[in-house]
Amino acid sequence: MGLNQSFAGACPKQPNPPLPKVTMPALMEMKRQGKPICALTAYDYATARLADEAGVDLILVGDSLAMVVLGQENTLAVTVDEMLHHTRAVARATRRALVVADMPFGSYHSSIAEGVANAVRYIKEAGAEAVKIEGPRTELVRALVEAEIPVIGHLGLTPQSVHRMGGFRVQARTAEAVRGLQADALALAEAGAGAIVLEGVPREAAAAISAELPVPTIGIGAGPECDGQILVFHDLVNLSFAPAAKFVRRYADAAALFHSAIEHYREDVERRAFPSDEESYHLPPSARHELETGNSAVANRDELPDWEG
Numbered sequence: 001m002g003l004n005q006s007f008a009g010a011c012p013k014q015p016n017p018p019l020p021k022v023t024m025p026a027l028m029e030m031k032r033q034g035k036p037i038c039a040l041t042a043y044d045y046a047t048a049r050l051a052d053e054a055g056v057d058l059i060l061v062g063d064s065l066a067m068v069v070l071g072q073e074n075t076l077a078v079t080v081d082e083m084l085h086h087t088r089a090v091a092r093a094t095r096r097a098l099v100v101a102d103m104p105f106g107s108y109h110s111s112i113a114e115g116v117a118n119a120v121r122y123i124k125e126a127g128a129e130a131v132k133i134e135g136p137r138t139e140l141v142r143a144l145v146e147a148e149i150p151v152i153g154h155l156g157l158t159p160q161s162v163h164r165m166g167g168f169r170v171q172a173r174t175a176e177a178v179r180g181l182q183a184d185a186l187a188l189a190e191a192g193a194g195a196i197v198l199e200g201v202p203r204e205a206a207a208a209i210s211a212e213l214p215v216p217t218i219g220i221g222a223g224p225e226c227d228g229q230i231l232v233f234h235d236l237v238n239l240s241f242a243p244a245a246k247f248v249r250r251y252a253d254a255a256a257l258f259h260s261a262i263e264h265y266r267e268d269v270e271r272r273a274f275p276s277d278e279e280s281y282h283l284p285p286s287a288r289h290e291l292e293t294g295n296s297a298v299a300n301r302d303e304l305p306d307w308e309g
């Protein structure tokens, strides 16, 4: 960014006419109209802004940030304060998409009151418009709705249950388990969840749930019949430094692009090809003259125009 440029103030790429703001009721309307919901994770200003300008409907500040941004092994260690910090950056960048903050492990597991108190922080201090919680926690969903906090449920492969599940494994692989998942999804919807993320479940299970649920399902590794899809940004652009899961489609190779850019930069620095004269600031001619000769060529310095050098 140039010294005299303000990225935050730059004109956003807005379609003409601008698309209306996405709200929780708008997601419900999209399901009613059979219009697929496009969701993506983002964790910072730049990626949230790109996702928003590209027309993504829902931006999730996922606790996957623990893994793809902070380099942790799973999502368990990320804290409420870390999530708040990233949610603020995403909310600052987002104009149209619905901003949803993931409640991290431990922030809603001890008591309903603690869950509501932490959820309030995401709305009040960070600008989130909804929160997401994992598991069939109907009592907490009711309490959040009562507190005017829109909530999205998350069922199937719930990464915060990694130790109970014995790893990141596809869930609901028997007819009985599918019936259990259906019952949990229905109970969450009846408790007031505005949408349900279905992660790592067989296509047939997600299709049955999506068909019968009154609220939208948003799938990740759950097949094409869900009402919407979500991917982790770093998986989408190959920045996650891990082999892609079966459900990931890579739409770009940012790792290769960034690698090459950084290598070229290093080479240019090493051979003194960066910065060039055009990329350098210069003294005004009078000051240069004075510096070189020791004589002042300009009587009144105040007469010098503002000069960008």
Ligand code: KIV
Pocket: 041, 060, 061, 062, 063, 064, 065, 102, 154, 197, 199, 220, 230, 231, 232
């Ligand atoms: O944390 C996250 O990124 C998520 C999505 C995978 C749904 O919960």
